Amino acid sequence: xxxxxxxxxxxxxxxxxxxxxxxxxxxxxxxxxxxxxxxxxxxxxxxxxxxxxxxxxxxxxxxxxxxxxxxxxxxxxxxxxxxxxxxxxxxxxxxxxxxxxxxxxxxxxxxxxxxxxxxxxxxxxxxxxxxxxxxxxxxxxxxxxxxxxxxxxxxxxxxxxxxxxxxxxxxxxxxxxxxxxxxxxxxxxxxxxxxxxxxxxxxxxxxxxxxxxxxxxxxxxxxxxxxxxxxxxxxxxxxxxxxxxxxxxxxxxxxxxxxxxxxxxxxxxxxxxxxxxxxxxxxxxxxxxxxxxxxxxxxxxxxxxxxxxxxxxxxxxxxxxxxxxxxxxxxxxxxxxxxxxxxxxxxxxxxxxxxx
Ligand code: ATP
Numbered sequence: 548x549x550x551x552x553x554x555x556x557x558x559x560x561x562x563x564x565x566x567x568x569x570x571x572x573x574x575x576x577x578x579x580x581x582x583x584x585x586x587x588x589x590x591x592x593x594x595x596x597x598x599x600x601x602x603x604x605x606x607x608x609x610x611x612x613x614x615x616x617x618x619x620x621x622x623x624x625x626x627x628x629x630x631x632x633x634x635x636x637x638x639x640x641x642x643x644x645x646x647x648x649x650x651x652x653x654x655x656x657x658x659x660x661x662x663x664x665x666x667x668x669x670x671x672x673x674x675x676x677x678x679x680x681x682x683x684x685x686x687x688x689x690x691x692x693x694x695x696x697x698x699x700x701x702x703x704x705x706x707x708x709x710x711x712x713x714x715x716x717x718x719x720x721x722x723x724x725x726x727x728x729x730x731x732x733x734x735x736x737x738x739x740x741x742x743x744x745x746x747x748x749x750x751x752x753x754x755x756x757x758x759x760x761x762x763x764x765x766x767x768x769x770x771x772x773x774x775x776x777x778x779x780x781x782x783x784x785x786x787x788x789x790x791x792x793x794x795x796x797x798x799x800x801x802x803x804x805x806x807x808x809x810x811x812x813x814x815x816x817x818x819x820x821x822x823x824x825x826x827x828x829x830x831x832x833x834x835x836x837x838x839x840x841x842x843x844x845x846x847x848x849x850x851x852x853x854x855x856x857x858x859x860x861x862x863x864x865x866x867x868x869x870x871x872x873x874x875x876x877x878x879x880x881x882x883x884x885x886x887x888x889x890x891x892x893x894x895x896x897x898x899x900x901x902x903x
Contacts, residue, residue, distance in 0.1 A: 567592035568751045569616070569719055573625035576611050585611045587775035588625070593768065596749040598742070599780070600762035602798070603772035609755040612772070613721050616753065618642050629718060645717030649724045651708040653696040659683060659707050660692040666715040682710040685744065702733040709741060713748070720745075720752040726761065738765050759799050763787060771795045788836075789824065789899045796834040796901065801864070801875045803835045805898060814898070817872050822897040833898035837864070837877040845889035853888050867892065 570592040576585045586608040593599050601609045614620040616627060618639035626635045634642055653662050663679040670678050683689045686706040696704055705725060712720055725741075726734045742765050745752055756762050762769045763783040770780040771794070779791040790796035793804055807816035809831045814823050816833065823833055842851075842865070851869035863883060865876045867890070874892060884890065 567628070568595040568597075568630060569593045569753075570628040570631075571612075571616070571625065572628070574612060574615055574622050574627065575624040576608075576615060576620060576622050584608075584775045586615065586622075589772075589775075589777045591770055591777060591780050593751060593753070595751050596746075597767045598745060598752045598754065598765060599768045599770060600754045600756055600766035601770050601772055601777075602756055602759060602762040604757060604798070607772040608775040609757075609772055610723060612777075613723055613753065613755050616719075617644055617646055617721055643716075643718040645712035645715050645720045647705075647708050647712050647720065647722045647725045649727055651696075651701075651704045651728075653704060653707055653711070655696055658693050658695060659688065659699075662696065662707060663711045663714050666711045669716065679714065682714045683707070685713070685748075686710045687740075700733070701729050702737045705729065705737055706740070709744070713744075713750070718751065720750055722752060722754040724756055725754070727756075727758075734761075741765075763799070769799075771798055773798075790834055791902045793832065793834070793901050793903070796899070801837045801877070803837065803840065803874050804901075805833045805835060807831055807833060809900070812897075814900075817870060818874070818892055818894070821894050823900050824897045825900045827900065832901045832903075834901055835894055835896075835898040837875040838862075839894060839896040839898075840874065840876045841893045841895050842867075842876055842878065842884060842890040843893060845891050850889050850891040853884055853886050853890065856884065856886050858883075 571589055574586055574589040578585055589612055601612060603609055611620060615622050618637060626633055629642065660676060660679045663682050664675040667675045667678055680689050680692055683692055686709055688703060688706055726738050729737055738761060754765060766783060768780055769783050769786050771778050773794050779786055779795050786795065787799050790799060796802045805816040805818060805821060807814035807821065809823060809827045809829060812823055812826050813820050814831050814833055821833060821835065851867040851874060853865055854868050855866035857864040858880060861880060862877050863880045865884065867874045867876060
């Protein structure tokens, strides 16, 4: 994809220095009286040029949050700021926000060029066709400008949808599960290309997804939602390594939750002493990722017993049992153990102390 001639979306003249591009304060939504809150006091802010992924299971409130940001839903409580300006009451068309949907939503009776030109009401009519070519060039599809949408693959259609959104030069792009209709290989390559495009153009974006791999690889900030609440927002590596709660830890991948008693930077657990990332005393719950537990042949008596092995190509996942507790371990796939073998488990990294 050609990412050289990137047009940066013009910034609003009222940009105050150090103002977040978008900030949500206490966004709350209940659809019907008696229903649980669909979104419950959500706070976050995003710097210009950053990508935020809202990640969580079905029904946790991701789409409702996105719809409130777009202006399609009015919050019951809370406020939304764009460049420091309160836009909570503004209709969608006055927010300069672009949206890319899961189903692309291209106009079937228009060529790609016409689809993209349609978004350029701010550009003089005579210049729209040339501009549309530039945007299509940006997503690597300028050669197909005369094609109809049904003559494209899913990935190509998604890129046209993206070009059309960017052509409107929005301040913020919202993406609702935009890659979920693509097959696995296309999904990965499209997501990489889109990230590259956003980074090159300085686009600020919010992506909704229930796919943790997608959130971790696509975004600069990952926010995990559960039952309407935004539990934690952090950089991908940090939220994975230092999850705040057991739900966040488990939603981002397999983990071992160990209850223990902390004495400084060590917790005594059923697995023995485990290093922890906080200097505290008293009862703690610690998250230790499976790749941070090593196995060695059992030395004294009975260690842990391997009860399941799942070979996954690039790594191998093991389930083990020790004194009635289950543990998971991930090893590189060239280190193979057999089901039934006895091993000692040894933490290789500090565990992360959870808030709840
Ligand atoms: P998914 O990943 O399945 O799209 P989500 O995390 O985006 O889920 P939302 O669509 O925001 O979740 O839904 C949050 C809650 O609000 C759910 O309990 C859902 O049933 C409810 N809800 C969503 N839209 C409406 C609506 N139009 N009317 C009533 N309840 C709704």
